[in-house]
Amino acid sequence: MRYVNKPVSKIDGMDIATGKPVYTDDLYDYHALTVKILRSPHAFAKIKSIDVESAKKVSGVECVLTYKDVPNIRFTTAGQSYPEPSPYDRLILDEYVRYVGDEVAIIAAKDERAALKAMKLIKVEYDVLEPVLDFTKAMGHSSIVHPEDDLHINFDIGMDKDRNIASSYKIEVEDVDMEFENSDIVVEETYYTQGQAHAMMETYRALTYIDQYGRLSVVSSTQIPFHVRRILANALEIPRSKVRVVKPRIGGGFGGKQSASVEIFPAIVSMKTGKPAKIVYDRKETFSCTTSRHAMEIKVRIGADKEGNIKAIDINALADTGAYGEHASTVFMLVGHKTLPLYNRAKAVRYIGKAVYTNKMTAGALRGYGATQGAFAVESTINILAEKLNIDPSLLREKNLIREGDANPVLDGSKEGCPVVLKSSTLDLCIERGKELIGWKEKYPRKVISDSKVRGVGMAITMQGSGIAGIDTASAVIKLNDDGSYSLLVGATDMGTGSDTILAQMAAEILETSMDKIIVNSADTDISPYDPGSYASSTTYVTGNAVIKAAEDIKGQIVEYGAKLLGVSKENIIFDGEAVRSIDGGCSISLNEIALRIISGGGRAQLIGNGFFGGDTSPPPFIAGFAEVEVDKETGEIDLVDYVAVVDCGTVINTNLARIQVEGGLVQGIGMAMYEDVIYSDRGKMETNTFMQYKVPCRKDIRNMRVEFESSYEPTGPFGAKSIGEVVINTPPPAIAHAVYNAVGAYIKSLPITPEKVFKSINMKF
Numbered sequence: 156m157r158y159v160n161k162p163v164s165k166i167d168g169m170d171i172a173t174g175k176p177v178y179t180d181d182l183y184d185y186h187a188l189t190v191k192i193l194r195s196p197h198a199f200a201k202i203k204s205i206d207v208e209s210a211k212k213v214s215g216v217e218c219v220l221t222y223k224d225v226p227n228i229r230f231t232t233a234g235q236s237y238p239e240p241s242p243y244d245r246l247i248l249d250e251y252v253r254y255v256g257d258e259v260a261i262i263a264a265k266d267e268r269a270a271l272k273a274m275k276l277i278k279v280e281y282d283v284l285e286p287v288l289d290f291t292k293a294m295g296h297s298s299i300v301h302p303e304d305d306l307h308i309n310f311d312i313g314m315d316k317d318r319n320i321a322s323s324y325k326i327e328v329e330d331v332d333m334e335f336e337n338s339d340i341v342v343e344e345t346y347y348t349q350g351q352a353h354a355m356m357e358t359y360r361a362l363t364y365i366d367q368y369g370r371l372s373v374v375s376s377t378q379i380p381f382h383v384r385r386i387l388a389n390a391l392e393i394p395r396s397k398v399r400v401v402k403p404r405i406g407g408g409f410g411g412k413q414s415a416s417v418e419i420f421p422a423i424v425s426m427k428t429g430k431p432a433k434i435v436y437d438r439k440e441t442f443s444c445t446t447s448r449h450a451m452e453i454k455v456r457i458g459a460d461k462e463g464n465i466k467a468i469d470i471n472a473l474a475d476t477g478a479y480g481e482h483a484s485t486v487f488m489l490v491g492h493k494t495l496p497l498y499n500r501a502k503a504v505r506y507i508g509k510a511v512y513t514n515k516m517t518a519g520a521l522r523g524y525g526a527t528q529g530a531f532a533v534e535s536t537i538n539i540l541a542e543k544l545n546i547d548p549s550l551l552r553e554k555n556l557i558r559e560g561d562a563n564p565v566l567d568g569s570k571e572g573c574p575v576v577l578k579s580s581t582l583d584l585c586i587e588r589g590k591e592l593i594g595w596k597e598k599y600p601r602k603v604i605s606d607s608k609v610r611g612v613g614m615a616i617t618m619q620g621s622g623i624a625g626i627d628t629a630s631a632v633i634k635l636n637d638d639g640s641y642s643l644l645v646g647a648t649d650m651g652t653g654s655d656t657i658l659a660q661m662a663a664e665i666l667e668t669s670m671d672k673i674i675v676n677s678a679d680t681d682i683s684p685y686d687p688g689s690y691a692s693s694t695t696y697v698t699g700n701a702v703i704k705a706a707e708d709i710k711g712q713i714v715e716y717g718a719k720l721l722g723v724s725k726e727n728i729i730f731d732g733e734a735v736r737s738i739d740g741g742c743s744i745s746l747n748e749i750a751l752r753i754i755s756g757g758g759r760a761q762l763i764g765n766g767f768f769g770g771d772t773s774p775p776p777f778i779a780g781f782a783e784v785e786v787d788k789e790t791g792e793i794d795l796v797d798y799v800a801v802v803d804c805g806t807v808i809n810t811n812l813a814r815i816q817v818e819g820g821l822v823q824g825i826g827m828a829m830y831e832d833v834i835y836s837d838r839g840k841m842e843t844n845t846f847m848q849y850k851v852p853c854r855k856d857i858r859n860m861r862v863e864f865e866s867s868y869e870p871t872g873p874f875g876a877k878s879i880g881e882v883v884i885n886t887p888p889p890a891i892a893h894a895v896y897n898a899v900g901a902y903i904k905s906l907p908i909t910p911e912k913v914f915k916s917i918n919m920k921f
Contacts, residue, residue, distance in 0.1 A: 202251075229306060233519070234415065335458045342456070451472055454471040491529065560577065577774075619775055625771060629687070697769075
């Protein structure tokens with residue numbers, strides 16, 4: 156292949172490095188009103204009175220809006236395909252505030268100074284209520300986070316709001332309890348995974364204005380332009396046709412921008428005033444007034460016989476969804492769905508639990524989307540089981556893991572009585588190669604370095620998906636221009652991942668043309684074909700398949716029109732990317748000439764190829780991760796010496812970009828494992844709301860990292876590809892926890908794994 160499976164440079168890589176691309180902030184109208192939000196100082200309260208008259212009199216203030224001035228329509232900010240499984244439990248502004256930082260009033264002024272001055276003059280009297288801050292005590296708490304009667308759900312997600320249950324879920328295959336009775340050994344452990352911030356470079360921001368046709372135009376740093384359009388239309392009670400959403404370059408999202416966290420506020424200002432409005436969240440608002448990863452408590456039981464054959468896996472989880480339920484049900488479901496299929500030899504499996512409301516910032520989508528939490532709990536339990544059985548944990552996995560050709564009833568796309576068959580996997584090869592790279596035979600389980608320092612190695616495996624089976628769809632359009640170049644129109648959003656590049660690679664491969672002849676235009680709801688957005692590891696697999704179909708469509712049209720212009724049947728024609736030629740070589744016509752003659756008066760046509768794709772399955776990528784740590788027994792300090800990851804993402808479309816995706820995801824996973832933690836005070840105020848308090852790994856924290864690929868071929872994927880964006884974050888927490896245990900015997904089951912926890916665990920033994 157000419158472009159696929161090659162290290163093609165990002166089509167905008169040099170421009171990004173030199174600051175040329177246009178981001179949302181670069182498109183602001185200098186006359187736009189500045190929008191600021193007055194936020195709640197209380198975790199849970201009802202507004203008794205609010206006086207904004209003094210604020211309105213400040214020079215430069217255009218409007219001050221409270222819950223009395225905005226539509227009283229419940230909606231969700233979750234970017235999901237309709238009908239969203241997230242509850243409609245939000246108002247633009249509400250008389251109830253449900254976490255410290257919840258919105259109380261919207262202020263719009265000619266400049267920031269005036270807006271902030273007006274904000275200080277707003278007088279609010281609150282009826283302060285008892286907050287729900289411990290998610291393990293949310294069910295049955297005396298306070299009900301959502302007492303309203305008009306909360307709406309599109310279908311049954313197991314909600315019981317009067318018990319603070321946002322969603323509940325259960326899946327069971329075969330008789331789990333019976334298999335535990337038949338097991339020689341049963342391991343049962345409880346784990347805690349913390350909230351994690353997205354920590355993207357570009358904070359949340361949006362610009363809105365009313366265009367010359369009276370339509371609401373929105374420029375936003377978002378992963379989900381088409382979902383934002385629907386969300387705004389619902390909340391503002393206007394037709395979707397009256398809303399246009401444009402996505403410029405995005406400075407990172409990692410799932411945070413799969414929620415419409417900010418767009419509604421400048422939008423309502425523009426609707427009220429008729430003037431352009433802009434909002435830019437500062438770093439504190441980005442940390443404390445948007446979303447984070449769901450904190451979870453996960454109990455795992457695994458039963459096996461003496462030979463290491465797994466009989467049953469049982470997972471019981473509780474998730475903290477925070478003040479609002481966006482992504483509550485879906486993140487929670489994936490804890491089980493992305494872990495249970497890994498060990499396909501288990502005779503019975505069960506996953507059950509609930510996501511609960513609390514008076515903390517809302518939890519939402521973050522890379523890994525539930526699989527990260529589930530992988531830490533299940534993989535840690537597998538490692539403990541291996542030790543109790545006195546079996547090498549790599550061999551225990553190889554004995555029980557799912558393999559190509561296996562059917563599994565929990566894989567995405569499975570239907571009752573009709574489990575999905577896994578069509579591609581090299582997970583066994585990933586494990587073997589990872590063991591070689593880390594030096595497993597020589598280093599497992601530990602090596603003593605000195606009187607105080609010991610090194611240990613640990614491992615984990617994980618899986619994810621490629622889009623959402625039966626729900627995610629994508630369209631692509633390719634237009635032949637009059638100079639023989641192509642315009643590729645997609646609705647997928649490049650967040651810095653390089654998706655524009657890989658989609659251009661696929662189009663160029665099919666059309667047998669050079670990359671510089673593919674012009675990528677993405678994410679304008681007026682122009683782009685429909686795409687749900689960049690999330691759920693969908694772009695390569697779902698949008699990529701649509702691009703291939705569009706390229707094949709227009710290629711067929713080129714052959715057909717070329718044959719007509721040459722007066723030859725299309726069966727006797729070949730297209731080599733540059734020209735249409737007769738098979739016998741007797742005649743030919745260049746692509747440039749075809750384009751000109753078709754578009755000009757004689758042809759009277761514009762060649763446009765269309766592609767659409769929606770998958771019935773979600774083929775999982777796999778990864779095997781191996782960590783080597785050095786632990787100081789005297790201080791508990793952990794030094795990550797080496798990390799190895801071997802990935803099966805099907806055919807690697809772009810080897811450079813795939814490697815970068817893996818490395819970036821691993822670093823985020825290492826951050827979750829060792830450093831990052833969203834912490835609240837006993838009054839519900841987030842204490843880790845700047846980079847001074849919230850630690851993310853820096854280059855000095857990552858001593859050595861090695862990434863390799865063991866490609867499989869996924870027959871349903873574009874050129875055999877699967878996804879890679881999310882699976883890469885999942886192995887560091889369990890692999891590092893395992894390595895620490897092997898080094899000093901301290902198994903930390905509550906993330907992050909800090910020196911304090913390790914030191915305490917070591918010294919508790921004595």
